[in-house]
Amino acid sequence: MASTDPVEPITTALRAAIARAIGCEPSDQRADPVIRPSANPKFGDFQANFAMALAKQSGSKPRDLAVAIAEAAAPGCEPFAEPFEVAGPGFINIRLKPEALRRALVAMDSPDLGVQPLGAGRTVAVDLCGVNVAKQMHVGHLRATIIGDTIARIHERLGWTTCRQNHLGDWGLPIAMVLDRLRNEPANLDALTLDDLNRAYRAAQHEGRGDGAGLAAARAAGSGPHRLAELELQCEDAAAALESAKRTLVKLQAGDLELVRDWQKLIDVTMREVYESARTLGVHLPPESERGESFFRDKLQPAIQAFVDSKIAERDQGALVVRFPGRERPLLIQKSDGAALYATTDLAALRYRIQDLGAEKVIYCVDARQRDHFIDVFDAVEMIGWTRVARRDGTTTEAELVHVPFGSVLGADRKPLKTRSGENFTLKALLDEACARGRREVHARAAEATSPTHGWPAAELDAIGDAVGIAAVKYADLSADVTRDYIFDLDRMVAFDGDTGPYLQYAVARIASIIQRSGAAGTSFAQAPFPADAPEERALALALLRHGTAIAQAADEDAPSRLCQHLSAVAVAFNGFYQACPVLKAEPESLRLGRLRLCHLTQRALTDGLGLLGIAVPQRM
């Protein structure tokens, strides 16, 4: 396959020249020319930054070294780049010839858009969503769900076999408490709504976890507002309810038929709404991805036993703990009464994902508060040697374990988000609001006589409005570095101006409009020569040609924001091009067709990238 990277031959030539100069193999780390896109267009398209560091090692002057290497590499680069220019302390500025851009664009204009299948034959497991049964999804689940889905799609795009893993909280005491409570009141389990469940959950929490001493201790220890907010939900006089719930849990775990049946109803009610939200959000979350705590219930004791047998875990005050060198905090994997903890489930889940699913990369999209927890769990799994994974081709490798620690969604008071009435802000409420605003916006534009959507049926406008509203929410969440907390602000999340989801959708709609007006079928410009002479054409070409690299980088760093940055850059470049370079009225005909082809390639790249974010692209909006 032809490379779509226009700098590749230049990299190769510079690498060879550096290797000769310092006497190493071209593949050597030291021969890396350190080529980056230029910070400023006046320094060309790319810059090579190797000379300064290299000169320090060899004791020569960086500028002299840069000049020498540039001259040595010049003959090999002549077909691709304008003559090199050495500037500042020893930067080499590189400006591509239009012909090099044209060739690279032609290579990119293929079905795969120049995205290399780097993950072919490899498997990744992505832990996402993580809802709790009987609990309504709140805005925090938005992040675990869409970040996980996007990361999964990005890996799929690169050829990885992807296993989404929805680690439901569907087993253990909290669920037993809800079950117990519902069965003790005259509730018809077949007519339950998630709201009923949610109320029962909160009521159960309330009556079951009264621990005034715990709250006082947390205050005294200076615990943060998250912890206090949780503890404040609890109240006194809990022993009786707790005992009853524990009896229910024992029966459930023993497989009591009636209880298991009712338990399944709770899951069904919960998941119905989860899948509804997933559909609204454009998230792939097939039922096969359900791998909750209950799925691992038979795998807990074997996991514990393995840690005992390998002597990695030790008894301490009756409990079983794993200790780590140089770390005060141990990992508790079994309570003194013999019961497993949530860490135990995570250990069993990792073992399953690596050894049964064959995942050589496991990604957890879980909020940042669990950082330490995953450090411990990952280290424990490495200590016991469960990270060795057999590939399909017979080789083995070490699984890469990643936690994507996203920040919390806070209220305007910078505390965990609550509505005015003190309830959690539900995901559904957010999505409803986003769609309502999207629809309002789309309908307002359609009312204008000059709008391309003028006179369209309301149902179609509604569908477009939903797509716009959802795009706004998702892009706002995914485009920033996910580790940061952010303050929940509806106006910001559903913004339609500037660097937003709708901005990207708008670029696609503009292109669709041009292509439709041109009356050209795809074949009429499929062979047209790409234009790369006007500054705006060059800028668009350079942005487009990063497509494959940007997707690969987003996967390497497990950072959806990398992809968003790239798509935004493409859209900005396109809008600049759109402003400066007429397409339909361009002369001569070859330029018109060439620009149409460039538009079409841009549309495909944006559609591809937005698809990885799970954002729909209306052709009119």
Next chain:
RNA sequence: GCACCCGUAGCUCAAUUGGAUAGAGCACGAGCCUACGAAGCUCGGGGUUGCAGGUUCGAGUCCUGCCGGGUGCGCCA
């Protein structure tokens, strides 16, 4: 007490992992629809990158110490 995360323009965020004069969007001000959709484009003001040292050709980025905010830390999940 210990550990980790975060402090960049009025606000929300970048800065390709140590590179050139710290960039975008929002908001504010001035322009651009008789060439394709103005959800757009162009121009402008706005900064002691929390503070103080250090490392070097070069620091928002690395090291040390502070300040401010947040999160977590044995029988919850």
